[in-house]
Amino acid sequence: MVLAVLRLLHRIIRDKRMTTHLALTARAFGASSFFYSGDHDGGVEESINDVALEWGGVFNVEYLEKPSNFIKEWKKKGGIIIHLTMYGIELSNFIESMRNMLDKDLLVVVGGAKVPGFIYQLANYNVAIGHQPHSEIAALSVFLDNLSKGEARKKKHSDAKINIVPTERGKQAEANRK
Amino acid sequence: MVLAVLRLLHRIIRDKRMTTHLALTARAFGASSFFYSGDHDGGVEESINDVALEWGGVFNVEYLEKPSNFIKEWKKKGGIIIHLTMYGIELSNFIESMRNMLDKDLLVVVGGAKVPGFIYQLANYNVAIGHQPHSEIAALSVFLDNLSKGEARKKKHSDAKINIVPTERGKQAEANRK
Numbered sequence: 001m002v003l004a005v006l007r008l009l010h011r012i013i014r015d016k017r018m019t020t021h022l023a024l025t026a027r028a029f030g031a032s033s034f035f036y037s038g039d040h041d042g043g044v045e046e047s048i049n050d051v052a053l054e055w056g057g058v059f060n061v062e063y064l065e066k067p068s069n070f071i072k073e074w075k076k077k078g079g080i081i082i083h084l085t086m087y088g089i090e091l092s093n094f095i096e097s098m099r100n101m102l103d104k105d106l107l108v109v110v111g112g113a114k115v116p117g118f119i120y121q122l123a124n125y126n127v128a129i130g131h132q133p134h135s136e137i138a139a140l141s142v143f144l145d146n147l148s149k150g151e152a153r154k155k156k157h158s159d160a161k162i163n164i165v166p167t168e169r170g171k172q173a174e175a176n177r178k
Numbered sequence: 179m180v181l182a183v184l185r186l187l188h189r190i191i192r193d194k195r196m197t198t199h200l201a202l203t204a205r206a207f208g209a210s211s212f213f214y215s216g217d218h219d220g221g222v223e224e225s226i227n228d229v230a231l232e233w234g235g236v237f238n239v240e241y242l243e244k245p246s247n248f249i250k251e252w253k254k255k256g257g258i259i260i261h262l263t264m265y266g267i268e269l270s271n272f273i274e275s276m277r278n279m280l281d282k283d284l285l286v287v288v289g290g291a292k293v294p295g296f297i298y299q300l301a302n303y304n305v306a307i308g309h310q311p312h313s314e315i316a317a318l319s320v321f322l323d324n325l326s327k328g329e330a331r332k333k334k335h336s337d338a339k340i341n342i343v344p345t346e347r348g349k350q351a352e353a354n355r356k
Binding site for chain 2: 014017018021022024025027028029051055085086087088089090091092117120121123126128129130131132133134135137138139140141142145146150153154155156163164166167168169170171172173
C-alpha cells in the first residue's frame with residue numbers, strides 16, 4: 001500500500017507556509033509522498049526535503065502540472081481517492097471502512113482556495129472532518145490520525161539525524177548515534 | 179468548564195493565515211475562546227468574528243499583551259495549562275487523564291516561532307502530538323479531536339446562518355431557517 005497526499009492549487013506567495021505545514025503533517029502522520037499542483041515552488045520543496053533529511057524516513061515531494069490526469073491514473077491502477085471537504089459525508093461514517101482499505105493505494109486530496117467540481121466527481125469519497133470551516137491542515141491531520149488510530153504519529157525513523165527526548169519540562173534532543 | 183486556546187507570538191504579516199486557521203480550528207473542535215499574544219491584529223480578529231457570526235455559536239477572540247500573567251491567573255483560579263510541544267510527553271500517555279479533567283478550565287497553549295522557557299515551566303502538562311516536526315494547527319486539531327473522542331467536530335450551532343448539507347458529491351449548503 002501507498003499513503004499519499006495531494007495538495008491542490010498552491011499559490012507561491014500566499015500558501016508557502018500552509019503548504020509546507022501540510023507536507024510536514026502528511027509526513028508526521030504516516031504518508032510517504034506529497035504531491036502538489038498550482039504554482040511550482042522550489043522553496044517549499046527544499047524546506048520539506050530538509051526536514052525529511054534531518055528527521056529521517058523516506059518522504060517524496062513532487063509537483064504535478066496536471067493533477068486531474070494524475071488522479072485518473074491513480075484510480076485506473078486501482079487506487080482510491082479520498083477528498084477532504086467540509087461539504088462531504090462526516091468521517092465517522094467512513095473511518096472503519098477506510099481502515100479496511102489500507103492494503104490499497106490511498107491518495108488524500110486537500111484543497112486549495114477553489115477546488116474545481118471535477119474533483120468531487122473523481123473522488124471515491126468526499127469526506128468531511130466536521131462541517132464547520134477550519135483548516136486543510138486540521139482536516140488532513142485529524143483524518144490521518146484517525147486512520148491509524150493514533151499510531152502513525154508515534155513512529156520513529158532509525159535514520160534520523162536527531163531525536164527528541166520526551167521530557168516533562170523543557171526541550172531535549174540528541175544526535176542519533178545509530 | 180471552559181476550553182480555551184492561547185496562541186503565542188503572533189506576527190502580523192507572517193502568521194496571518196496560520197493564526198486565523200488556528201482560531202477556526204479551536205472553534206470547530208470545541209473551544210469557546212481564542213486568546214493570542216505577539217502582535218495585535220485587528221484583521222485576524224475580524225476574519226474570525228465574521229466566521230463565528232455566520233456559522234453560529236459563541237466564540238470569543240481576545241488579544242493578550244502579557245500572556246504570562248494571564249497563564250498565572252488561569253492557574254491561580256484552578257485552571258489547567260496544557261502546552262502542546264513536540265518536546266513534551268506523547269499525548270497517548272495523557273489523553274485518558276485529560277478527558278477526566280473536562281470539568282476544569284483548560285487552556286491549550288500553542289507556539290509561535292520561539293516559545294520562551296517559562297511556558298514549559300508554567301504548564302501543568304507539556305504534551306507532544308508525536309515527536310516529529312509538523313504544524314501547530316495539526317497539533318491543536320488532533321489534540322482537541324482526541325479530547326472529545328471525535329464528538330466536538332460534529333456539533334451543529336442552532337444560530338448558524340448557513341448549514342452544510344452533507345453530500346456524497348458536490349457542495350450543498352442551505353440558509354438556516356430556524
